[in-house]
Amino acid sequence: MAPRNGLDSLLRPEDSVLVLIDHQPYQLANLNSHDPQAVVNNTTALAKVAKVFGVPTILTSVVAARGGVIFPHVTEVFPDQEVIDRTFINTWEDPKVVDAVKATGRKQLIIAGLWTEICVAMPAIQAAGEGWDVTVITDASGGTSLEAHEVSIQRMIAAGVNMMTWLALASEWQRDWARTDTAGPLNDALKYHIGGSAIAYLWEQQLLNTPVPDAA
Numbered sequence: 555m556a557p558r559n560g561l562d563s564l565l566r567p568e569d570s571v572l573v574l575i576d577h578q579p580y581q582l583a584n585l586n587s588h589d590p591q592a593v594v595n596n597t598t599a600l601a602k603v604a605k606v607f608g609v610p611t612i613l614t615s616v617v618a619a620r621g622g623v624i625f626p627h628v629t630e631v632f633p634d635q636e637v638i639d640r641t642f643i644n645t646w647e648d649p650k651v652v653d654a655v656k657a658t659g660r661k662q663l664i665i666a667g668l669w670t671e672i673c674v675a676m677p678a679i680q681a682a683g684e685g686w687d688v689t690v691i692t693d694a695s696g697g698t699s700l701e702a703h704e705v706s707i708q709r710m711i712a713a714g715v716n717m718m719t720w721l722a723l724a725s726e727w728q729r730d731w732a733r734t735d736t737a738g739p740l741n742d743a744l745k746y747h748i749g750g751s752a753i754a755y756l757w758e759q760q761l762l763n764t765p766v767p768d769a770a
Contacts, residue, residue, distance in 0.1 A: 558716055565689060565718075567607035567727045567736075571660040574601065574613050574694075575645050575667025575674060579622035585668060587703035588696040593668070594627055597694040599747035600666060600720040601631040606739045607727045610658040614638040614651050616673065646677035662687045664723070666694035671706035679713045689716040691723060721748065 577597050582590050604611045611632060615624050618639045623629070629637065642648040645667075655663065663686045667674045674695050682688045690710060697703030707717060718726075724740060731737050745752040 564729075565662055565664070565723060565726045567609050569660050570604075570607075570609045570662045570664055570727070571655055571658045572600070572604045572609050572611040572664045572666075573645065573651065573655065573677070574611065574624075574628060575665065575677070576614070576616050576621075577624050577628055577666075577668055578615055578618065579625075581621065581668035581673075582625075584698050585696045586698055587670070587700045588693070590696075593694065593696045594625060595747055596691075596720050597625070597666060598627040598631070599743065600691055600694045600723070601628050602743040602747075603720065603724040603727070603740065605631055606736055606743055609664075609727075610660070611635075612638065612651060612654045614640060614645055614648070616640050616643065643672060644676035644680065645673065646680040662689065664689045664691060666691040666720075668696055669702065670695045670697040671702040675706040675710055678710050678715045682710075682714045687716070688714075689718055689723070691720050692717055693719045 574597065582593070585593060601611065613624055613629065613632065613635060615621065615637055616639070618624075618637070624637055629635075638648070638650050638654065640648045640651065645651050663681055665674055665678050665688065670692070674690055678688050678690055690707070692703075692707060695703070697706060711717060724744070728736060728740055741755070745755055
């Protein structure tokens with residue numbers, strides 16, 4: 555397996571496509587590797603960041619009639635987009651999803667979903683074996699246990715899959731704060747999802763916009 559290093563190995567928005575898999579109530583109910591609220595927050599942030607950078611995003615669920623529809627936090631980011639509902643547990647065996655990804659013409663495939671050990675690992679491993687540059691966003695994913703999440707990450711790394719968190723991905727896509735077309739919208743997305751840093755940023759903006767009192 556070739557090492558993943560050098561500038562060309564970093565992710566670029568113009569080459570990226572995001573697939574969000576099975577962020578549904580049934581899966582969230584048995585999410586034990588993370589705080590469920592954190593995963594909802596992180597997945598929402600990831601969706602918003604993808605929209606900022608114009609990264610095509612495919613939303614897919616599995617048997618939504620029984621497992622529930624994707625969280626509105628995510629679907630409301632893409633209000634006009636059809637969710638691809640599957641019967642395949644392995645997303646990468648569903649032709650509709652694969653065709654949607656291929657139609658973007660991009661080769662940096664980014665995946666997040668529930669659960670990590672099943673609905674993330676299977677498509678990530680298969681796609682990597684087919685030559686895709688695959689990255690899994692670990693904190694917008696989660697497993698039925700901490701062990702299940704961590705073991706599946708090890709398994710995917712062994713298969714050549716890259717691991718990142720959503721904020722690291724956002725930073726890699728931005729790369730340079732001089733890229734002002736996305737810098738402002740990115741900050742607008744981040745300020746609702748990065749906790750203390752977001753509040754500090756808002757406070758900074760407040761201070762910068764507070765008139766200096768008269769010296770008299």
